[in-house]
Amino acid sequence: MCIKMGVCHHDLYDTALTDIMALALAIPREDVRVIVIGDVHGQWTALLQRLRRYDITDQDLIQVGDFGVGFGPSGQEQGDLRILDAALAGTGNTLWVIRGNHDDPAYFNDPRPSPYRHIRFLPDYSIEIVGGRKILFVGGATSVDRIERTAGKDYWPGEAFLLVEHQVASLDLEGLWAIVTHTAPDFTAPTRLDTIARSFVTRDPTLSHDLAAERKAVTGLYDLVTRHVRPQYWFYGHFHTSVHEEIAGTRFVMLAIMELYGLM
Helix, strand or coil, rough: EEEEEEEEEECCCCCCCCEECCCCCCCHHCCCCCEEEECCCCCCCCHHHHHHHCCCCEEEEEECCCCCCCCCHHHHHHHHHHHHHHHHHHHHEEEEEEECCCCCCCHHHCCCCCCCCCCCEECCCCCEECCCCEEECCCCCCCCCCCCCCEECCCCCCCCCCCHHHHHHHHHCCCCCEECCCCCCCCCCCCCCCCEEEEEEEHCHHHHHHHHHHHHHHHHHHHHHHHHCCCEEECCCCCCCCCHHHHHHHHEEEECCCCEECCC
16 A cells, blocks of 8 residues: 655756645555655755655655765765765664666765665665565666766766676565666556657667667566566656556556655
8 A cells, every 4th residue: 555645746957846746644654664755866955855744754765766976076965965864864764775877876886884874875686674575676777868968977887777687596586575676667657758868869879779678678677576476566766757557466656756655
């Protein structure tokens, strides 16, 4: 069962967050075990405001990528993350984050102990118990506007989702409840490119192929996992739109920017 606590939409280049929906909670807060959050794009203050607005405390929060790390001056960004970490600690919340295409992968692949206690940057193919649920996390996606970005500054080569079959084979999938990715299998929404993506396809000669191949690779993950177990949920973001659909016994939840989706 889910509760939908709010949705924000904005265009790819518009950093203003505009509330378009705020629904009353449908179940008691104490029964919510996990809250999944859509793309954030560095709007960490807005995220904290959203959590305060809904009085979200003592929760496991899962963020589906495009958290927005790697874009600012390193010292300033580290300071901002420490402020966010302290705010989460003060409310008893823990934030689990996967990499999106708008995240520096170094945050997710750093073998050193994290300086943050309440922000957990997860490597691809991590399995974690979150809110008492077993969840598989795999990040990565392709930036449709990559030709307008600068490698190492606001774009990271190797950003795409990568299907690593031997890593999937090594996972203990028994009892898997959910999968969290940034992009999605090719049989789920969206099933066609939006206007922004189509505008870049005309200028980036391999983009259409790369996007289709990536969605097919995520479908490959689905196929490998469902040979062993059928997860109850699959969460993803990336497309800045909210769509929920049931397919073959799995609830696929595409989250809009800053959407909050609570689960019992």
